[in-house]
Amino acid sequence: MSRIGNKPVQIPAGVEVAVDGNHIAVKGSKGTLEMDFYNKLAINVEDGVLTVSRPDDERETRARHGLTRALIANMVEGVSEGFTKSLELAGVGYRVQLKGTTLELSLGYSHPVTYPAPEGITFEVPDNTHIHVKGIDKQQVGQVAAEIRSKRPPEPYKGKGIHYVGEHIRRKLGKAAK
Known part of the structure; x- marks a missing residue:
């Protein structure tokens, strides 16, 4: 049943x-x-x-x-109502800008990473470390948020990277924890 x-x-x-x-x-x-x-x-x-x-x-x-x-x-x-996924950038020098409908991400690489908005998706950037992905198709909103997160996934030692708001990152102690 x-x-x-x-x-x-x-x-x-x-x-x-x-x-x-x-x-x-x-x-x-x-x-x-x-x-x-x-x-x-x-x-x-x-x-x-x-x-x-x-x-x-x-x-x-x-x-x-x-x-x-x-x-x-x-x-x-x-x-x-629509759907929203919120992402947060954590790391020194990590920031995001909205240029038209394209996100420009500075993620510690030697070049800026750009991500154009697919059809049906809009981005909001309230400050330089937060991104809101909005749209009417739940699957597409989640997919776009996952693709943005994959540009620099959070790492377990310092917690740097792009993560969902409210996501818990499991931290490791590193080699000093013998």
């Missing part, structure tokens, strides 16, 4: 959900997202509530039931 798949998705005011065969389109104030879902599942929209149901208990259908419901819930939340 899928507990996630059986939960109904509340559709807020201002969000339109259109189901056509095995294709769903969600339109809201921040944009539009579309997805093709597993053709055995049934999606019903009634009175501002979306439900996902499955016709049988086959392994594949059960596996995709909760997944489909979670993806649709993320689409509804994305077009109404």
Whole structure:
């Protein structure tokens, strides 16, 4: 029994959900997202509530039931509120600047690292050590944040690098800890 798949998705005011065969389109104030879902599942929209149901208990259908419901819930939340991932730079001389839609990162290399914003993603730089990645697609926001973090991942000895806000970096003592 899928507990996630059986939960109904509340559709807020201002969000339109259109189901056509095995294709769903969600339109809201921040944009539009579309997805093709597993053709055995049934999606019903009634009175501002979306439900996902499955016709049988086959392994594949059960596996995709909760997944489909979670993806649709993320689409509804994305077009109404959006998603944000926050990154922080730690290290002497590590800083970031926003030039147009491109991030310019100084990460201790001999050259600045640039990262252009993909379509559907916006960057906010409140100060020179913080980055906010914003967008309506949860997967894309997480992927872009992970790619930026991979430019200089945090290292365990001094904690220098790019890390998520609130992320705990396990520290090592180094060779002085005999």
